[in-house]
Amino acid sequence: MTENVSDLVLDGNAAAGLLQEIFIADITTAQIQCEACGSTGGVGSLRLYAAPMGAVLRCNYCDGILMRAVHTPHGRWLEMRGARYLRY
Amino acid sequence: MTAIETAAVPVRRLEWQLAEVREIVVETSRVKSIMLHVTSWQGHRPGQHLDIRLTAENGYQAQRSYSIASPPEEELLTLTVEQIANGEVSPYLVGDLRAGDQFELRGPVGGYFVWTAAMGGPLYLIAGGSGIVPLMAMLRHRERRNSRAPALLLYSSRSLEDVIYREELDAMTRRDPDLRVVNTLTRNQPDGWRGPRRRIDKALLGEKCFPPEQKPKIFVCGSTPLVEDVSRFLVELGHDPFTIKTERFGPSGV
Amino acid sequence: MQEAPITRGFRSRRQEQTSKNRVPPGQYVTTDFPILSAGPTPQIKVENWNLAFQLDGSLLGKWSWVEFEALPQTTIKKDIHCVTKWSKLDTSWQGVTFDDLMKAVGLAKPPQAYIMAHCDGGYTTNVPVADLVGGQGMIATGYDGLPILPAHGGPARLLVPHLYFWKSAKWVRRLRFMEKDERGFWESLGYYNYGDPWKEQRYDGD
Numbered sequence: 071m072t073e074n075v076s077d078l079v080l081d082g083n084a085a086a087g088l089l090q091e092i093f094i095a096d097i098t099t100a101q102i103q104c105e106a107c108g109s110t111g112g113v114g115s116l117r118l119y120a121a122p123m124g125a126v127l128r129c130n131y132c133d134g135i136l137m138r139a140v141h142t143p144h145g146r147w148l149e150m151r152g153a154r155y156l157r158y
Numbered sequence: 159m160t161a162i163e164t165a166a167v168p169v170r171r172l173e174w175q176l177a178e179v180r181e182i183v184v185e186t187s188r189v190k191s192i193m194l195h196v197t198s199w200q201g202h203r204p205g206q207h208l209d210i211r212l213t214a215e216n217g218y219q220a221q222r223s224y225s226i227a228s229p230p231e232e233e234l235l236t237l238t239v240e241q242i243a244n245g246e247v248s249p250y251l252v253g254d255l256r257a258g259d260q261f262e263l264r265g266p267v268g269g270y271f272v273w274t275a276a277m278g279g280p281l282y283l284i285a286g287g288s289g290i291v292p293l294m295a296m297l298r299h300r301e302r303r304n305s306r307a308p309a310l311l312l313y314s315s316r317s318l319e320d321v322i323y324r325e326e327l328d329a330m331t332r333r334d335p336d337l338r339v340v341n342t343l344t345r346n347q348p349d350g351w352r353g354p355r356r357r358i359d360k361a362l363l364g365e366k367c368f369p370p371e372q373k374p375k376i377f378v379c380g381s382t383p384l385v386e387d388v389s390r391f392l393v394e395l396g397h398d399p400f401t402i403k404t405e406r407f408g409p410s411g412v
Numbered sequence: 413m414q415e416a417p418i419t420r421g422f423r424s425r426r427q428e429q430t431s432k433n434r435v436p437p438g439q440y441v442t443t444d445f446p447i448l449s450a451g452p453t454p455q456i457k458v459e460n461w462n463l464a465f466q467l468d469g470s471l472l473g474k475w476s477w478v479e480f481e482a483l484p485q486t487t488i489k490k491d492i493h494c495v496t497k498w499s500k501l502d503t504s505w506q507g508v509t510f511d512d513l514m515k516a517v518g519l520a521k522p523p524q525a526y527i528m529a530h531c532d533g534g535y536t537t538n539v540p541v542a543d544l545v546g547g548q549g550m551i552a553t554g555y556d557g558l559p560i561l562p563a564h565g566g567p568a569r570l571l572v573p574h575l576y577f578w579k580s581a582k583w584v585r586r587l588r589f590m591e592k593d594e595r596g597f598w599e600s601l602g603y604y605n606y607g608d609p610w611k612e613q614r615y616d617g618d
Contacts, residue, residue, distance in 0.1 A: 081406045086268040087209050090172055098270035114270025115404055120450045122496040140602040144617035147602040212419040246425045254421045261419045
């Protein structure tokens with residue numbers, strides 16, 4: 071049943087494949103700072119939502135969106151407005 | 159977008175490769191290990207996972223991620239899969255797949271949840287259900303490297319029959335005085351069971367774990383509730399959050 | 413696109429489209445009701461819930477739960493289609509149509525051509541008003557005769573079943589008229605702005 075429940079809360083590790091397609095690098099080990107609350111953590115530890123449609127990575131402390139990524143047949147999209155920095 | 163390369167990890171484009179099933183091993187009533195041969199596999203680090211892709215005759219595709227259970231020292235890649243009721247992919251992998259079959263996979267993926275012997279210990283591993291899989295890759299690698307890093311596995315399962323890799327873990331602890339395994343059985347316990355009988359809580363973590371001063375490398379893998387509770391307890395017990403790596407799995411809460 | 417090798421014996425759990433008239437291209441019928449969310453499920457108490465209807469920064473109307481339930485209720489039965497390829501047939505929803513919301517605030521005609529739906533948790537989606545009127549859109553509070561579960565968007569979600577289901581925004585709290593179209597959450601990140609399943613408008617560039 072859980073395989074049909076796309077609402078599984080996974081984490082940045084599960085988004086690693088999609089992110090690596092975009093960054094051409096594994097950023098799950100990178101440190102990322104939340105723009106909204108200033109907390110810092112590993113990309114791999116962030117909560118991941120919306121997995122079949124794309125990756126929405128949220129801050130573990132304030133639930134703010136740090137990163138959004140989508141893989142479409144016409145290209146890959148990435149938005150990181152919610153992150154102050156990515157460091158690796 | 160410009161390509162960004164990390165100094166430490168050589169990276170190449172992820173591509174789908176064909177894997178062939180060499181052997182299938184029954185682990186428990188719902189869990190099987192699948193040994194795969196992948197021609198141009200470039201190696202992996204313990205804790206990483208890979209994506210698999212299945213294509214039906216009508217073109218329908220399903221994609222899932224599975225942790226690699228085998229250490230990099232093994233030639234064949236092992237995936238350990240739990241069958242989920244009403245699942246779409248796991249019933250095929252656990253029920254229909256046979257030696258000689260092929261499917262696509264891509265990886266290895268994920269550098270965050272990784273432990274290699276070079277990183278040293280102590281190593282503190284906490285697993286719920288099928289969350290044991292990436293941690294087992296770490297323990298198998300540790301043994302192959304003859305690592306003396308003290309290691310402790312705290313493993314939560316519903317019953318003794320549901321403990322994945324049970325015999326292998328028993329044998330490992332017999333061979334290695336620096337490895338300890340604590341099983342907690344949350345639903346059914348055999349007669350005479352003297353181990354813990356409850357979900358992993360703060361008391362159990364505090365009782366069993368390396369003290370924070372030893373700065374253990376901590377890896378927690380299981381359902382989201384387990385992972386989030388355990389992480390919180392570990393921080394309350396004084397562990398530095400940066401030393402705690404987590405991986406949330408979909409199915410199987412114990 | 414290169415042909416992927418067939419995996420022996422693998423079959424979709426989902427049924428093949430039984431009637432070509434009912435299932436848009438590329439979709440598979442499911443009897444489950446999969447859940448997909450861009451964020452954690454908000455736990456909303458109806459006592460604290462309200463729905464706002466806005467035009468250029470001023471409030472056309474605002475309803476508490478009790479007031480909203482007192483508006484004319486409509487039940488519809490529709491097929492729904494998710495961009496992730498599942499379709500669910502004959503789903504039954506109850507709520508207040510967009511037409512009745514307009515009537516409730518005294519609007520005979522829509523003042524502007526587009527709506528942005530704003531939701532608890534920050535999700536947004538944009539829909540042309542032409543796709544909401546004439547019974548095409550509603551604010552739904554019931555599914556199959558029962559209150560919509562939080563995980564499925566309760567207490568209230570936008571429902572626009574003739575477009576891909578990402579437009580049926582969960583946890584809707586505000587409908588804002590717009591003079592010019594603006595792209596919402598998924599529409600600004602690679603998904604098609606309109607989203608007609610019958611034309612397979614999944615991604616920008618399709």
